[in-house]
Amino acid sequence: MLRIEDELKNNQISRFQLLYGEERYMVQYYRNQLIEKLSNPDDEMNRTFFRDKPEPSQIAEAAQILPFFAENRLIVVEDSGYFKSSSDMADYVESFPETTYIIFVEREIDKRNRLFKWINKNGCVTECTRQPEHMLKRWIAGYMKKAGKSISTKGAERLIERVGTDMEMLSNELEKCIGYVGESKLIDVPEVDAICSGVTVSKMFDMIDAVALGEKNRAMKLYEDLYTNKESPMSILFMFSRHINILLQVKECKNRGLRSGEIAKKCGVPPFTIPKYEKQAALFKRSKLLAMLQNRLELEEQFKSGKLSDQLAVELFLIEALNGE
Numbered sequence: 001m002l003r004i005e006d007e008l009k010n011n012q013i014s015r016f017q018l019l020y021g022e023e024r025y026m027v028q029y030y031r032n033q034l035i036e037k038l039s040n041p042d043d044e045m046n047r048t049f050f051r052d053k054p055e056p057s058q059i060a061e062a063a064q065i066l067p068f069f070a071e072n073r074l075i076v077v078e079d080s081g082y083f084k085s086s087s088d089m090a091d092y093v094e095s096f097p098e099t100t101y102i103i104f105v106e107r108e109i110d111k112r113n114r115l116f117k118w119i120n121k122n123g124c125v126t127e128c129t130r131q132p133e134h135m136l137k138r139w140i141a142g143y144m145k146k147a148g149k150s151i152s153t154k155g156a157e158r159l160i161e162r163v164g165t166d167m168e169m170l171s172n173e174l175e176k177c178i179g180y181v182g183e184s185k186l187i188d189v190p191e192v193d194a195i196c197s198g199v200t201v202s203k204m205f206d207m208i209d210a211v212a213l214g215e216k217n218r219a220m221k222l223y224e225d226l227y228t229n230k231e232s233p234m235s236i237l238f239m240f241s242r243h244i245n246i247l248l249q250v251k252e253c254k255n256r257g258l259r260s261g262e263i264a265k266k267c268g269v270p271p272f273t274i275p276k277y278e279k280q281a282a283l284f285k286r287s288k289l290l291a292m293l294q295n296r297l298e299l300e301e302q303f304k305s306g307k308l309s310d311q312l313a314v315e316l317f318l319i320e321a322l323n324g325e
Contacts, residue, residue, distance in 0.1 A: 004126045008033055013101070016093065016123025018083070018116070020106040022268075025167035026128035031076070031105050038101050039074045046070045050077045060092040063100045075102045083109035083116050090115040130165050130268030133157075139167070140174065144187065147178050151187040157270075158189045162196040165268050166242070204243050205276060211321050212283035223318055233310040234303070237317060241296045247281040248289050254278065295320050 007013045017034055019027045039047050048062045059077060067073040082089045083106050093115070096102065109116055119125055131139065137156045144151045151159075163173050176195045177187050203222055210219035226236050246267050253263040263278075264271040299313040308316070 002126060003124055004030055004034075007124060008037060011037065013037060014122075014124040015096070015098070015101050016119045017101075017103045018106065018109070018119045018123065018125045019103065019128065020083070020109050020126075021128035023128040023130050023167055025171065027105060030126055030128070031103060034103050035074065035076065038072060040070070043070060046073045048073075048075050050075070050080070052079050053081045056082070056087055056089040056092055059089070059102075060096075063092070063096045063102065066097065067099050072099045072101050075100065076105065077102065078105040079107065080104060082106075083113050085110075086113075087115065090118055093118060131167065132265060132268070133160060133165070133270045136160055136165060136167070136170070140170065143171065143174055144178075147174075149178055149181065149185055149187060151177075152189070155188045155192050158192045159196065160270055161273070162192065164239075164242075165270070204239050205280065207240070208243055208247075208280055209283075211318070212280065214322060216322050219318060219322060220315075223314070227311075233314040234300075237296060237300070237310075237314050240317070241293060244289050244292055244296075246277060247284060248286065248293075250274070250277045250281045251286055251289075254281070292317075292321050 004017070004019075013034065019030050021027055035047075046067045050059055050062075054077065059075060062075055063073070065073060080089075081087075082104070093102070104119070111117075116125070137153065137160070140151060140156045140159065159170065159173060159177075163169050173192075173196050177191055180195050181187055181191055203226060207219055207222040207226075210216075210222060223236065227233065246269060249267045250263060253266055258266070260274040260278075261271055264274050267274075267277070269277065296317055299308065299317050302308045303310055303313040
């Protein structure tokens with residue numbers, strides 16, 4: 001059991017919390033659980049939210065305010081960047097009053113960072129990693145049970161095969177399955193196939209194959225299929241870059257002589273998909289994969305700054321991937 005689960009269960013929550021990691025579904029789950037435990041949703045006076053690299057002094061100022069007709073004040077700080085580089089935040093937290101609780105929600109951290117070390121010693125640090133297949137199957141079964149449904153083992157395996165191991169994407173598809181079966185209680189392979197036929201990891205394999213082989217028309221057709229299936233352009237770009245990251249990891253693991261089971265565990269993918277990833281990774285030079293990831297970051301930044309629409313950003317990404325060496 002993770003320490004945070006023990007704290008939530010026993011209602012003995014550390015004043016300083018850090019949540020981070022690749023599995024954003026679990027990051028958001030623990031974030032929401034902490035907020036629910038530490039504050040009243042109607043009590044806006046004792047809750048403060050900060051996003052996107054706020055000044056440490058702003059947070060420190062809010063932290064010093066005593067709670068108003070409540071036991072504590074809650075501060076939630078998201079995507080601060082404090083844990084990737086040096087900041088003054090480490091100097092401030094030591095003087096926060098005991099009535100102040102603070103939750104940091106980050107994407108990337110550096111464990112050598114002074115603030116990370118301080119919270120690791122004086123608070124609770126939770127890393128949310130991709131879950132192995134057996135844990136995902138248990139989670140899927142529990143998700144369905146809460147909805148008054150059940151899913152067969154084969155159905156859960158097919159869902160993971162089609163959607164991948166991202167829990168946010170899995171939860172979206174599970175909700176579709178629940179709506180699709182109506183009054184029926186059991187979800188099996190046919191129901192999963194009917195709902196999830198257009199998402200997916202399998203289509204992403206096909207698209208990457210087309211890129212590797214320089215098949216421009218096929219690659220663009222597969223992208224259009226995903227887009228027509230109501231996948232957002234940025235979601236498609238995310239799936240594409242995640243797939244490329246997995247190919248890079250597979251290459252590295254193969255070079256280190258790791259076996260398929262070890263590779264699957266390190267990459268956070270089902271073991272039966274490893275032969276496909278290995279075959280596909282062999283089609284690319286490492287430099288090509290890295291170049292695609294760099295291009296994705298640049299185009300995403302242009303989208304965020306309003307220079308490109310999300311659809312154009314993804315189309316330019318594919319064109320560059322198909323044309324690059």
